[in-house]
Each structure stands twice: as C-alpha cells, then as structure tokens.
Amino acid sequence: MSGLRVAVVGGAGYAGGELLRLLLQHPNVAECVATSRSQAGKPVAEVHPTLAPLTDARFSGATPAEVARGRDVVFLALEHGESSRMAEEIFEAGPGMIVDLAADFRVPSLRLYERFYGAHPSPDLVGRFAYGLADVAGDSLRGATSIAAPGCFATAAQLALYPLAGLPLPIAPTLFAITGSSGAGAQPKPTTHHPARAHNVFAYSVLGHRHEAEVLQAWRAWTGRPDADARLIVHAGPFVRGIYLTLHARMPAAVGSSAASAVERYRSSYTGRRFVRLLDRPPELTHAVGTNYALIHAAASDDGRELQVSVAIDNLIKGAGGQAIQAMNLALGLPEETGLTAVGVFPC
Ligand SMILES: NC(=O)c1ccc[n+]([C@@H]2O[C@H](COP(=O)([O-])OP(=O)(O)OC[C@H]3O[C@@H](n4cnc5c(N)ncnc54)[C@H](OP(=O)(O)O)[C@@H]3O)[C@@H](O)[C@H]2O)c1
Structure with a gap:
C-alpha cells in the first residue's frame, strides 16, 4: 500500500515531532499533515528544527475531525484525556485508521483504568481499540482500524x-x-x-x-x-x-x-x-x-x-512514535520494519 495520506494531530509535541520525523521519511507515505492548536500557521521546522531538510510545511490549525476526513491514517499525539474528548467526531469523519498515542484507550478493563486514571470519559469507545504492543501482537494487528499505542x-x-x-x-x-x-x-x-x-x-x-x-x-x-x-x-x-x-x-x-x-x-x-x-x-x-x-x-x-x-x-521511538508506526505497518499488511530501520548514533 503506497501513497498513504496521513495526519499527526498534536504534531508540536515531542511524540508528535518524532512521528513526523519518521513519517516524512516513510516510503509509503505520500502526504503528511501536522496540526497544532498552539503552533498553527508556524513552519513545522521552526518547532522541530531537525525536520527542516524534510519539510517546509506549516502546522495546520484544522480540527482533528477536519483533518481526519479522507485520511488513510490519523495519529493522535495529545495530552491525556484529549483523545477521549475528540474520538467520537474523528470516527465520524471516517479515516481509514486511528492510532492514539495517549493512555485513553489502552486499558480495556474499566475497573483497572478507573483505579489509576479515574472515571473514563468515553467508556463506550474503549472496546474499539486494539492494543498496539507491536513486538508481541505482530500479525494479529492486521486489519486493525483503531490502535492504542502502549505507554513508554x-x-x-x-x-x-x-x-x-x-x-x-x-x-x-x-x-x-x-x-x-x-x-x-x-x-x-x-x-x-x-x-x-x-x-x-x-x-x-x-x-x-x-x-x-x-x-x-x-x-x-x-x-x-x-x-x-x-x-x-x-x-x-x-x-x-x-x-x-x-x-x-x-x-x-x-x-x-x-x-x-x-x-x-x-x-x-x-x-x-x-x-x-x-x-x-x-x-x-x-x-x-x-x-x-x-x-x-x-x-x-x-x-x-x-x-x-x-x-x-x-x-520516543520504541516507546511512542516508532511503535505506533510499526503497528500501522502491521495493520496495513506492510513489512513491519518499513521506515523504522535507522540505527542510533554513538556516542550521543
Ligand atoms: N513523551 C513520551 O516519551 C511519550 C511516550 C509515549 C506516549 N506518550 C504520549 O503521547 C502524548 C503526547 O506526549 P508528548 O510527550 O508529546 O507531550 P507534549 O510534548 O507535551 O505534547 C502534547 C501536546 O502539547 C502541545 N504542545 C507541545 N509543545 C508545545 C509548545 N512548545 N507550546 C505549546 N504547546 C505545546 C501540543 O498540542 P497543541 O500544539 O495542539 O497545543 C502537543 O500535542 C501523551 O498522551 C503521552 O502520554 C508520550
């Protein structure tokens, strides 16, 4: 599957920045839009300077639902609780896939969730998400359309x-x-x-x-x-x-x-x-x-x-953006390593 149209909602944060770095170099991604409430209109590279060679785009101020319409994949990289608030309207916008990096939809047991986070604001949506622990779930993620990426x-x-x-x-x-x-x-x-x-x-x-x-x-x-x-x-x-x-x-x-x-x-x-x-x-x-x-x-x-x-x-990679993209790859039936094989630098 090539020519993917993806969006990163919350692209100004650290997890969002890491998603953008990886997605802008992902061979199957044709278009990558980043939204930000706080940085709308600013060049992406002003907030994430290392991305300057990859993009001259600006942050979009579109709402998550607006940006989700017609997208193949929407990544949510927002502070805790925000995904729950906007998930319903994003689902209604009908993107091919939602990958949430926050904790909102990671814990199917509402009792367990409540013990650590308090009452769930959107309990009816929790069951729609597959848990994206990519190195354990592997091919079982194939076909998933809503994925909760695990915490770091x-x-x-x-x-x-x-x-x-x-x-x-x-x-x-x-x-x-x-x-x-x-x-x-x-x-x-x-x-x-x-x-x-x-x-x-x-x-x-x-x-x-x-x-x-x-x-x-x-x-x-x-x-x-x-x-x-x-x-x-x-x-x-x-x-x-x-x-x-x-x-x-x-x-x-x-x-x-x-x-x-x-x-x-x-x-x-x-x-x-x-x-x-x-x-x-x-x-x-x-x-x-x-x-x-x-x-x-x-x-x-x-x-x-x-x-x-x-x-x-x-x-920020295995614990956030990298694993989220690995889960996307697995869900779409792409080789799971696509866009993720970079090795580190040392000393760092
Ligand atoms: N950091 C990690 O290691 C990590 C690992 C796994 C999962 N996560 C999860 O990923 C989600 C995002 O985490 P994060 O670490 O990326 O949080 P973050 O850097 O605080 O970003 C969260 C949101 O804060 C706003 N923001 C970021 N930088 C800003 C700035 N300089 N000025 C004003 N607003 C700014 C952005 O939204 P707006 O611009 O739209 O306001 C952004 O989407 C959280 O749910 C977190 O639990 C994080």
Missing part, C-alpha cells in the same frame, strides 16, 4: 514480562525503571527544568504509576490469572531520551532447576521479532537511543530461583 514505561515492562508468562507464575515481579526528561513532554515543568534534572535522580508516582494499569492488564491476560501482580517502580534520570528497565523476579521453588529454560524462553518468545534484540550482557541505554529497537538481556541465578532482565528502549 509500559512497553519496556511488557517486553520484559511477556516471556515469563508461560512459566510457573513468579512471585510478583518488580520492574524498576528510569526515564529521560523527554518522557514528560515539551511543556517545561519544575521536574524537567535543567538544574533540577541534569545531575539528579528521583522516584515519582510512588506505588502507583499509571502505566501499571496496562502492564497489569497484559500480565493478567498472558498468565490467565486475574490476581497476578507486578509492580512498576519509576524514576526520573539525568538524561533526555530513553528508558532503562530492570525486572527482578523470584521464581517458585518448584522451578528451581529451570533457570536456563527461563532465559531460553526470552529467545524463543522473540524469535523472528525484528525489533527485539536479545543480548549476551545487559544493554546500555545509548545503544537503544535513536532507534526502534528494544535491547534485552535475561539472566538467572545459579539456583534458578531468581531472574534479572534488563531492557533499554528509546521512549
């Missing part, structure tokens, strides 16, 4: 958890993660101000980060255990891009001798998954930054009772 922490966490699902249930795995400041978006905040962040580390959303909702949703579905637990523990780190996550799990005594098979499961679970790279040693964050790859290392203790898994991703 949630992507790293689920890629660490997924292979464990077929083993005897580990005791509540702990997922310790640290993110760069771009995870908080383009609007300056006290916690992203350079002096507060540059040489600093701090925990936040203690015992209840919102991405835990989608992590629990998936973990419970994969294990078939509605009471299965997992804990996401998040930190802000002194770098701009990337998420580094470490899973630690204690295995039940009964699987004490199966440490090697637990590690082998990571290989078999991701066989053929182009964007998951299993490494022989823990990844380094900078080797994932700038790419759509998830770098994963899994190790078990000698007695087989403990598992430690490290994951490195770029929060």
Whole structure:
C-alpha cells in the first residue's frame, strides 16, 4: 500500500515531532499533515528544527475531525484525556485508521483504568481499540482500524514480562525503571527544568504509576490469572531520551532447576521479532537511543530461583512514535520494519 495520506494531530509535541520525523521519511507515505492548536500557521521546522531538510510545511490549525476526513491514517499525539474528548467526531469523519498515542484507550478493563486514571470519559469507545504492543501482537494487528499505542514505561515492562508468562507464575515481579526528561513532554515543568534534572535522580508516582494499569492488564491476560501482580517502580534520570528497565523476579521453588529454560524462553518468545534484540550482557541505554529497537538481556541465578532482565528502549521511538508506526505497518499488511530501520548514533 503506497501513497498513504496521513495526519499527526498534536504534531508540536515531542511524540508528535518524532512521528513526523519518521513519517516524512516513510516510503509509503505520500502526504503528511501536522496540526497544532498552539503552533498553527508556524513552519513545522521552526518547532522541530531537525525536520527542516524534510519539510517546509506549516502546522495546520484544522480540527482533528477536519483533518481526519479522507485520511488513510490519523495519529493522535495529545495530552491525556484529549483523545477521549475528540474520538467520537474523528470516527465520524471516517479515516481509514486511528492510532492514539495517549493512555485513553489502552486499558480495556474499566475497573483497572478507573483505579489509576479515574472515571473514563468515553467508556463506550474503549472496546474499539486494539492494543498496539507491536513486538508481541505482530500479525494479529492486521486489519486493525483503531490502535492504542502502549505507554513508554509500559512497553519496556511488557517486553520484559511477556516471556515469563508461560512459566510457573513468579512471585510478583518488580520492574524498576528510569526515564529521560523527554518522557514528560515539551511543556517545561519544575521536574524537567535543567538544574533540577541534569545531575539528579528521583522516584515519582510512588506505588502507583499509571502505566501499571496496562502492564497489569497484559500480565493478567498472558498468565490467565486475574490476581497476578507486578509492580512498576519509576524514576526520573539525568538524561533526555530513553528508558532503562530492570525486572527482578523470584521464581517458585518448584522451578528451581529451570533457570536456563527461563532465559531460553526470552529467545524463543522473540524469535523472528525484528525489533527485539536479545543480548549476551545487559544493554546500555545509548545503544537503544535513536532507534526502534528494544535491547534485552535475561539472566538467572545459579539456583534458578531468581531472574534479572534488563531492557533499554528509546521512549520516543520504541516507546511512542516508532511503535505506533510499526503497528500501522502491521495493520496495513506492510513489512513491519518499513521506515523504522535507522540505527542510533554513538556516542550521543
Ligand atoms: N513523551 C513520551 O516519551 C511519550 C511516550 C509515549 C506516549 N506518550 C504520549 O503521547 C502524548 C503526547 O506526549 P508528548 O510527550 O508529546 O507531550 P507534549 O510534548 O507535551 O505534547 C502534547 C501536546 O502539547 C502541545 N504542545 C507541545 N509543545 C508545545 C509548545 N512548545 N507550546 C505549546 N504547546 C505545546 C501540543 O498540542 P497543541 O500544539 O495542539 O497545543 C502537543 O500535542 C501523551 O498522551 C503521552 O502520554 C508520550
């Protein structure tokens, strides 16, 4: 499928900028419009200077419904809650596909959603969205017309958890993660101000980060255990891009001798998954930054009772725009790697 006409609603933000960078270089995309309420009329390259060689277009001030009409794909890269507010009229405009990067439609269980986000403003629409964890869902996304792209922490966490699902249930795995400041978006905040962040580390959303909702949703579905637990523990780190996550799990005594098979499961679970790279040693964050790859290392203790898994991703690519485009590719039946094979730069 070539000659795609796509739109990025919320193109002025960090996730929107990353979508534009990738879509403007995607070989099947013929036309890419970006909208912004705050930057309407401004050249895209004034807000995203690195895009200057790719486009001289300006941000459109069209409403999401206006821009969606006649489009093949509409990406929504808006702050939380905005997608719910405008989804109905976008559906009515009838684009071929909607890919939402916000959390609004990621959690089909309204009870779980409510626990972390409060009452859902558009509960009737949630069931229309497929969850776009591309490296797990793969070809099952084929034909999807509404996709909820996973959160950045949630992507790293689920890629660490997924292979464990077929083993005897580990005791509540702990997922310790640290993110760069771009995870908080383009609007300056006290916690992203350079002096507060540059040489600093701090925990936040203690015992209840919102991405835990989608992590629990998936973990419970994969294990078939509605009471299965997992804990996401998040930190802000002194770098701009990337998420580094470490899973630690204690295995039940009964699987004490199966440490090697637990590690082998990571290989078999991701066989053929182009964007998951299993490494022989823990990844380094900078080797994932700038790419759509998830770098994963899994190790078990000698007695087989403990598992430690490290994951490195770029929060704005694998954790946002890159994965959203990978899901679009899969939904359209394109090779999933189309437009996404760039490798990173190092040192960075
Ligand atoms: N950042 C990440 O790592 C990440 C990862 C995965 C998913 N997401 C999700 O993606 C969505 C967008 O996140 P984001 O990080 O891109 O947030 P963001 O940078 O704050 O952008 C969100 C919106 O804020 C407005 N905005 C951005 N820059 C602005 C500026 N300089 N001046 C005025 N308004 C500006 C834009 O809308 P208008 O111009 O129309 O006002 C933009 O669509 C969120 O739902 C988020 O949860 C983010």
